[in-house]
Amino acid sequence: MSGYTLGADVGGTHVRLGLLTPAGELQNVQKLRREEVMPDSDPAAFGKVLRDYIARSGERVEAVGVGIPGTLSRDCREVLKVPNIPALDSLPLAALLTQRSGVPVVLENDTVMLLSGDIHRLRLPPKGLLVGVYIGTGLGSAVFYDGKPLKGRCGLNELGHFPLPGRKERCTCGNIGCAENLISGRRLQALRAEQWPETDIGDLFPAMADSPELEEWIDAAACLLAGVVNLLDPEALVLGGGVPQMKGFPRERLEKAVREKAMHPLPSEGLEILWSPGGDDTGVLGAARFASGI
Ligand SMILES: [Zn+2]
Structure with missing residues (x-):
């Protein structure tokens, strides 16, 4: 067209x-x-x-x-x-x-x-398998294959509702222990209220820099993302959403942890991790x- x-x-x-x-x-x-x-x-x-x-x-x-x-x-x-x-x-x-x-x-x-917008702005060739994971209030995901969304039986793609062992939080979807209750802006808001109530949400990552809470957050996000990489072996993993745009977001630590947790040598070796340029x-x-x- x-x-x-x-x-x-x-x-x-x-x-x-x-x-x-x-x-x-x-x-x-x-x-x-x-x-x-x-x-x-x-x-x-x-x-x-x-x-x-x-x-x-x-x-x-x-x-x-x-x-x-x-x-x-x-x-x-x-x-x-x-x-x-x-x-x-x-x-x-x-x-x-x-x-x-x-x-x-x-x-x-x-x-x-x-992901369609990011594929364009990042000048990614719309070929092969491209995965987008977006961390905002919740956690969203999308997969494109040769320029079209990859569709399963029901057409769903809901990485945010990947169940994690040992978690007890009730999710907005009605299930218990979904990933987005741990890897999301919602979780960061809760952490701030519990541990850093005096800190503005925009300054939370610098405040959390060396904390075990941030370590746990990165570890959980990296486990989830490395699982996606092992399952789908994408041409590129695009990460975006409001949370990675926040001041002091530990992009390098997260990338390193994903590469460590993904299988070696492949698909970890040469894995392309790209950050969404953002924009409303x-x-x-x-x-x-x-x-x-x-
Ligand atoms: Zn859920």
């Missing part, structure tokens, strides 16, 4: 929208309040927002990609479960938005859209590129 496409990144609080030109430039990125454009009483009203945005752009938009922070049906036509926006649960959202916007709408998990519009870019079929 070589025309204009629109990307939307849906979050619990905000929705971001942007227009991708045929030259690959992202324009007119807007940050809107989710409750205003996708109200709980009628989430498909977002279709009208898309229609108005397109009309104002004056361009002929060929498709819209929408990143959803939850699980979708394997064909990505229906939303199954979105913990932060329960009003979306069980909606045939792709058809509803297509109907109300007048433009074909494709949905995908928001982490897939992030990566999910928008990825969604628009996804809609263009790139």
Whole structure:
């Protein structure tokens, strides 16, 4: 596809929208309040927002990609479960938005859209197996194979809900002991409240630098990531999300620990670990590129 496409990144609080030109430039990125454009009483009203945005752009938009922070049906036509926006649960959202916007709408998990954006910004060839792991409030993951999301039986990719032995925390998914309860911003917030209550969350990593808590955090993250590397043997492992963007995040220590824990000599040797450049519009870019079929 070589025309204009629109990307939307849906979050619990905000929705971001942007227009991708045929030259690959992202324009007119807007940050809107989710409750205003996708109200709980009628989430498909977002279709009208898309229609108005397109009309104002004056361009002929060929498709819209929408990143959803939850699980979708394997064909990505229906939303199954979105913990932060329960009003979306069980909606045939792709058809509803297509109907109300007048433009074909494709949905995908928001982490897939992030990895799509990062593949572009990191100039990764869309060949072979690429893995993205995003540590934000929770822990998200995506896998691409030859430029398309790798789909299993149900289309899920939920590394954050990898069960860890010996953990007792109840997860947002309802299970006990999921990885994201340990490897996430949520866990860092809890650590701060328990151990460093006087420290601003933005200064937490420098404050934790030599602590056993940080050692445990890195160890758990490295075990999980090395397991992914051993299982999938990717061309590259992309790490991103808000947590690695924080001041003093121990990128080198984490990389070293992943390389140590992955199998030797392969796939550890030559393993490419890349850090997402970040940016609030990566999910928008990825969604628009996804809609263009790139
Ligand atoms: Zn879980």
